[in-house]
Amino acid sequence: MTSYDGARARALRLEARIRIEEPAVAAGVSPNTIRSAESGTHQPRPRVADAIARALGVPLSEITPRGPSLTLRDVRWRLGLTQAEMAARIGVVRQMVSQIERGVTDVRSTATWAGAYGPTVVQWTSAHKAARDPVRQKVAAQAHRRRKKQPRGDST
Known part of the structure; x- marks a missing residue:
């Protein structure tokens, strides 16, 4: 899954000798928000x-490395x-x-959704499946x- 690589962003910031306030001002957030992102506390x-990427002078892909399979959230995030x-x-x-991005719900018109997110219908379906499979596994484990836990009937 694609996500913000806070450790990479911090390393780039320190390497460039940029104070934490610079990306905070550029993003319109507090330095604590940048610290939380760099430490991995939140995305x-x-x-x-x-x-942040612009303040560091790097492309966004430098601090959001591509993982093995993109989810719809990842695709939207990259946009x-x-x-x-x-919506x-x-x-x-x-x-x-x-709900769609978490794989909780399916869609009626895959073409419409794929058009909004940008990839082909096949790529969109693959990204939706990447979110849907863990949800189905979680539901199966809960069941x-x-x-x-259900008590079994007496065998006497």
Whole structure:
């Protein structure tokens, strides 16, 4: 999964001898937000990550390395869009984008969604599957635990 590499961003910032306040000012956030992102405590919003990359003088891809398989969140994130902005692009509510990206819900028109996110229908489907599979595994594990907890009938 693509995510913000805080350790890489920190290393680049220190290497360039840039004080933490510079990317904070560029992104319009507090230095504590930058510290949290660099330490891995939280993932910055796309707008903030983009501003940090610009302040460091590197492309966004330098601090958001590509993982083995992109999810829809990753694709949207790379476009620099929030869930609300993607929802407006598609004509749905933000919660629908959240559910789709987490793999909780399927879509009726894959072509419409793929067009909004940018990749081909096949690539979009692959990214959606990358989010959906862990959700299905989690649901299956929860169901298995519930079955194990249910009292069994007496065999006498």
